[in-house]
Amino acid sequence: MMNKESFGACLLLTLPEDVFAVISRFLSPSDICNLILCGKSLPALVDTEKMWLVQCEEVKVLPLLEIVQWRIGISSYKALCRFLVEVVKPLLGIWVQQNPELGNVVYVMPGFLSVVGCRIIPQKVAPSWIQEDRVKWSPVFEIICGFDGSNGFFLHGRDKEGSCLYPGFVMGIEKSCNVLQLDVVPRQEKSSCNEIERGASREEGEIPFWMLAFSDRKNLLNIVTSHVSLHVVEPLNEMLFPTLKYDEAMLVERRTILLKMHKFGGNWKNMNLEEDDQLCYNPMQVKINEMLENLGDDYFFDEEELIEVTPTENTNVLGESSSSKNTTPSQSEIRVSNRQSFLSSGDTFGLGLTASYSEMSYYKGWPYMHFHHFLLYKLPVKKAVDQEAYAGLWGGTIGCPAGKCPKGKTEKSLYLLMLTYEESEEHSERVLIGTKILEGKRYVRHPNGTAMFVVKIDTPSLDPFPVDANETHFENSYSGEGIAEGYSFRYTGSKPGSLFVITNDLLAFVWKETKVVITLQRLNLTEILKKGLGSCVPPLPPSKNFTYMRRSFINEFTKLSTDSSYSE
Structure with missing residues (x-):
């Protein structure tokens, strides 16, 4: 008699x-993988390109x-x-x-067989900036996909000679990640060409x-970026994603170059991806221990970290009491010990990118951050739904909707705002918060997170719109408060105002007393950047x-x- 498992497998095999x-649209990739393991006959049905x-x-x-x-450049779906x-x-x-x-906004989007991070630059824009898709941006990083689905990391930056790429490793990406960290990572050096290189496992007591x-x-x-840097010409530095300017052939060629750079380093021009699979060296790594022997410990001395101490008869210059200086290590000693522990944890070192939760x-939607770590924080930008129709990313300028204000300057400062819904502090009603990012x-007037x-x-507003808007129909208007005097993003002053809804994709907030208007439009940065009409700003030095x-x-x-347009 056929058991239940065999009967279920046979039933699936009878399906067209x-x-x-x-x-399969109701199954996850892990469900598909589990089905493949359920029987010898199922892979023929389940593990297919379709x-x-x-x-x-x-x-x-x-x-x-x-x-x-994307399938053109990879082994399988x-x-x-x-x-x-x-x-x-x-x-x-x-x-x-x-x-x-002023803002440090990195927008991560699909590239071409890659995922790319682009910084949106603080800038001025024309009134029709969204329609013309003209946004200034700068490359930050990208992760490219190999032929087998593996990945490689590149940090963007520049040195005195021009733009550079800095290859490194993807150390791990959690599905719900909200912190992106740049590290120097210890690695175990290959002892032979046939061994697989792995990251050094951290033993107890070793310092991350x-x-x-x-x-x-x-x-x-x-140190690491200066040794692994690869100079690139500007077009290669700009072609991070498909645009109207770059056809598919150009993107395929760029990806091939990046794969060679990641594998062969500075010798990539003389190499083929199909050859030399077993390299006895890794161009993405540097032997820091050998280099530090020549540099000496003074290389790590930083005057900014000195703490001024007034010596007394019971205190030495390190701030330790005379009775404890032999038993309690000083901050300087702890620092040196931590550094030595870290440097002893691997034979070579490279750049690493980790995305963790x-x-x-x-x-008010803005995360509390560590200011002395190389971290980026993911904003919880929500998609618009029925009960939260205005949630999402918005961009705009100070001024009325097009055609409703007196003529003035042709370019105005761009604002990016994240709109989120929360319960009021009294938990009595919902509020919509426009957080400036x-x-x-x-010069900045209010910091990030304001x-x-x-x-x-x-709560509907009964205040009229401050200018003649006979041709504009307002769907709704709501009462609220807008930022006023003060600088801190947490304790700013506020003045009464109203939010006017022109459409679900066009809003205007008006300060009641001053009649100042900020007009906002819903943004899709991927669509704007892929038009290719914006300009790419050279990146900063890597870190x-x-x-x-x-x-x-x-x-x-x-x-x-x-470019003179970058300054006011």
Whole structure:
């Protein structure tokens, strides 16, 4: 008698492939893999190109046309699905840092067989900037997909000679990641060409990179990036994603070059990807221990970390009491010990990118951040739904809707806002919060994370629009408060105002007393960037390009540009 398992497998085998393809839309990639293991006959039905194409569609990060285009450069739809699920989907979205205060917004989007991080630059825009799709951006990083679905990491940056790429390793990506970290990672060197190189496993007592002193981490990153850097010409540095300017053949050629760079380093021009699979060296790594013997410990000395101490009869210059100096290690000794422990944990060192999940606290949608770690934080930008119709990413300028204000300056500072819904502090009603994440002025007026306005979304406003709007129909208007005096994003002053809804994709907030208007439009940055009409701004030096640490109130990302339009 046929058992239940055999009967179930036989029943599946009787289904036409097209019917099973429809059923597979209700299964996850892990479900498909489990089915493959359920019987010898099932792989012929389940583990097919058609099934994995359906799974690639169900990941919902690429349209079908692009999925088919990506298949050209990869071994199978199964390998492509792995890359989409494990790399692309978790990273897509908006990542931020507190500094510089004007805005540090990194938008992660699909490239071409890759996922790319593009920084949206604080800038001025014309009134028709959305229609013309003209946005200034700068490359930050990208993760490319290999022929077998594997991945390779590149950090973007520049040195005195021009733009560079810095190859490294993807150390891990969690599906619900909200923190993106740049590290120097220890690696075990190959002892023979046939051995597989692996990351050094951390033993008990060894110090991870993030526990080192800030200046040590900064110096180690500078050492590694200076040794693995690969100079590139500007077109190669700009072709991160498909646009109207770059056809598929150009993108395929660029990806081939990147795969060679990642595998062969500076010798990539003389190599073929099909050859030399077993290299006895790794161009992405540097033997830091040997280099430090020549540099000496003074290389890690940072005057900014000195703490001034007034010596007394009971205190030495390190701030230790005379009775404890022989038993309690000083900060300097701990720092040196941690550094030595870290450097002894591997034979070679390279760049590493880790995307992990961490429990975080938020204030009006803005995360609390560590300012001395090379981290980017993912913003919880929500998609619009019926009960939260205005949630999402919005961009706009100070000024009325097009054609409704007196003529003035042709260009105005761009604002990017994240609109989120929350319960009021009294939990009595819902509020809509417009959190500023980028400001295009020359000097910042309010820091990242500032709530530009808070609107009582269930309380209609009776205030009129401040200018003649006979031709404009307002669907709704709500009362609230907009930011006023004050600088801190947590304790700013506020003044009464109203939010006017022109359409679900066009809003205007008006400060009642001053009649100042900020007009916002819903944004799809992927569509805007892929038009290719914006301009690419040269990146900063590598570590600064990933996370700008120093507190600054000006536009640090355009200092290297000579374009007069970058300054006010």
